[in-house]
Amino acid sequence: MTMKKGYKALVDEASAQIKTYTVAEAQAKLSDPNVQFVDIRDIRELEREGVIPGAYHAPRGMIEFWVDPDSPYFKPVFGEAKEFIFFCAAGWRSALTTKTVQDMGLTPVADIAGGFGAWKAAGAPVAEKEKKA
Numbered sequence: 001m002t003m004k005k006g007y008k009a010l011v012d013e014a015s016a017q018i019k020t021y022t023v024a025e026a027q028a029k030l031s032d033p034n035v036q037f038v039d040i041r042d043i044r045e046l047e048r049e050g051v052i053p054g055a056y057h058a059p060r061g062m063i064e065f066w067v068d069p070d071s072p073y074f075k076p077v078f079g080e081a082k083e084f085i086f087f088c089a090a091g092w093r094s095a096l097t098t099k100t101v102q103d104m105g106l107t108p109v110a111d112i113a114g115g116f117g118a119w120k121a122a123g124a125p126v127a128e129k130e131k132k133a
Contacts, residue, residue, distance in 0.1 A: 003107075021111070023119050023124055030124075036080065037085050039057050040086055043057070047129050051126055083108045093115075
Protein backbone atom coordinates (compact mmCIF):
# COMPACT_ATOMS: atom_id res chain seq x y z
CA MET A 1 0.00 0.00 0.00
CA THR A 2 1.26 3.46 -0.87
CA MET A 3 0.52 6.15 1.66
CA LYS A 4 -0.75 9.47 0.34
CA LYS A 5 0.92 11.20 3.24
CA GLY A 6 3.07 9.28 5.72
CA TYR A 7 3.82 10.04 9.35
CA LYS A 8 7.03 11.90 8.49
CA ALA A 9 5.16 14.34 6.26
CA LEU A 10 2.47 14.81 8.91
CA VAL A 11 5.05 15.47 11.63
CA ASP A 12 7.02 17.84 9.37
CA GLU A 13 3.86 19.79 8.50
CA ALA A 14 2.82 20.04 12.14
CA SER A 15 6.31 21.08 13.24
CA ALA A 16 6.34 23.89 10.69
CA GLN A 17 3.16 25.34 12.21
CA ILE A 18 3.83 25.12 15.95
CA LYS A 19 6.26 26.53 18.48
CA THR A 20 8.94 24.08 19.56
CA TYR A 21 11.24 24.63 22.51
CA THR A 22 14.67 23.18 22.96
CA VAL A 23 15.14 21.20 26.15
CA ALA A 24 17.02 24.14 27.68
CA GLU A 25 14.21 26.57 26.79
CA ALA A 26 11.57 24.22 28.18
CA GLN A 27 13.57 23.51 31.33
CA ALA A 28 13.77 27.26 32.01
CA LYS A 29 9.95 27.27 32.14
CA LEU A 30 9.64 24.31 34.51
CA SER A 31 9.06 26.41 37.64
CA ASP A 32 6.86 29.02 35.90
CA PRO A 33 3.35 28.86 37.47
CA ASN A 34 1.88 30.04 34.16
CA VAL A 35 3.19 26.99 32.30
CA GLN A 36 1.77 23.46 32.36
CA PHE A 37 3.81 20.59 30.95
CA VAL A 38 1.59 17.89 29.43
CA ASP A 39 2.89 14.34 29.03
CA ILE A 40 1.00 12.49 26.29
CA ARG A 41 2.95 9.24 26.52
CA ASP A 42 1.31 5.93 27.34
CA ILE A 43 1.12 5.11 31.05
CA ARG A 44 3.62 2.24 30.56
CA GLU A 45 6.17 4.73 29.22
CA LEU A 46 5.78 6.89 32.33
CA GLU A 47 6.22 3.91 34.62
CA ARG A 48 9.26 2.66 32.70
CA GLU A 49 11.08 5.94 31.91
CA GLY A 50 9.94 8.40 34.57
CA VAL A 51 8.21 11.76 34.32
CA ILE A 52 8.94 15.46 34.23
CA PRO A 53 8.12 16.74 37.73
CA GLY A 54 4.76 18.52 37.77
CA ALA A 55 3.72 17.38 34.29
CA TYR A 56 0.06 16.55 33.76
CA HIS A 57 -0.58 13.18 32.11
CA ALA A 58 -3.04 13.35 29.20
CA PRO A 59 -2.95 10.25 26.99
CA ARG A 60 -2.66 11.03 23.28
CA GLY A 61 -5.81 9.08 22.50
CA MET A 62 -7.96 11.31 24.71
CA ILE A 63 -6.44 14.74 24.13
CA GLU A 64 -9.13 16.17 21.84
CA PHE A 65 -11.83 15.14 24.32
CA TRP A 66 -9.96 16.40 27.38
CA VAL A 67 -9.21 19.81 25.79
CA ASP A 68 -12.71 20.58 24.45
CA PRO A 69 -14.90 22.27 27.10
CA ASP A 70 -17.99 20.91 25.33
CA SER A 71 -16.83 17.32 25.76
CA PRO A 72 -18.12 15.21 28.65
CA TYR A 73 -14.46 14.25 29.19
CA PHE A 74 -13.15 17.84 29.50
CA LYS A 75 -10.39 18.28 32.08
CA PRO A 76 -10.43 21.68 33.87
CA VAL A 77 -6.63 21.97 33.68
CA PHE A 78 -7.07 22.79 29.99
CA GLY A 79 -9.36 25.70 30.86
CA GLU A 80 -6.63 27.44 32.85
CA ALA A 81 -4.88 30.52 31.46
CA LYS A 82 -1.50 28.88 31.00
CA GLU A 83 0.96 27.97 28.30
CA PHE A 84 0.77 24.24 27.60
CA ILE A 85 3.98 22.46 26.63
CA PHE A 86 3.29 18.99 25.23
CA PHE A 87 5.82 16.20 25.03
CA CYS A 88 6.06 12.52 24.17
CA ALA A 89 9.05 10.18 23.89
CA ALA A 90 10.68 11.59 20.75
CA GLY A 91 8.65 14.66 19.79
CA TRP A 92 6.62 13.14 16.96
CA ARG A 93 3.34 12.53 18.80
CA SER A 94 3.66 15.82 20.63
CA ALA A 95 4.16 17.74 17.37
CA LEU A 96 0.93 16.26 16.03
CA THR A 97 -0.84 16.84 19.35
CA THR A 98 0.34 20.45 19.64
CA LYS A 99 -0.87 21.17 16.09
CA THR A 100 -4.23 19.53 16.83
CA VAL A 101 -4.93 21.45 20.05
CA GLN A 102 -3.70 24.66 18.43
CA ASP A 103 -6.20 24.06 15.61
CA MET A 104 -8.88 23.48 18.27
CA GLY A 105 -8.13 26.94 19.73
CA LEU A 106 -5.99 26.10 22.76
CA THR A 107 -3.26 28.74 23.05
CA PRO A 108 -0.48 29.29 23.82
CA VAL A 109 0.93 25.83 23.12
CA ALA A 110 4.31 24.34 22.25
CA ASP A 111 6.21 21.08 22.25
CA ILE A 112 9.72 19.99 23.20
CA ALA A 113 12.25 19.14 20.48
CA GLY A 114 13.26 15.52 20.90
CA GLY A 115 10.63 14.92 23.57
CA PHE A 116 11.24 13.17 26.87
CA GLY A 117 14.19 11.26 25.40
CA ALA A 118 16.05 14.51 24.73
CA TRP A 119 14.96 15.88 28.12
CA LYS A 120 16.36 12.86 29.93
CA ALA A 121 19.56 12.77 27.83
CA ALA A 122 20.20 16.44 28.70
CA GLY A 123 20.10 15.63 32.41
CA ALA A 124 16.95 17.68 32.99
CA PRO A 125 14.87 16.79 36.08
CA VAL A 126 13.15 13.40 35.99
CA ALA A 127 11.09 11.76 38.71
CA GLU A 128 9.55 8.34 39.16
CA LYS A 129 5.89 8.11 38.31
CA GLU A 130 3.94 8.15 41.56
CA LYS A 131 2.21 4.88 42.31
CA LYS A 132 -1.50 5.07 43.05
CA ALA A 133 -2.41 3.80 46.49
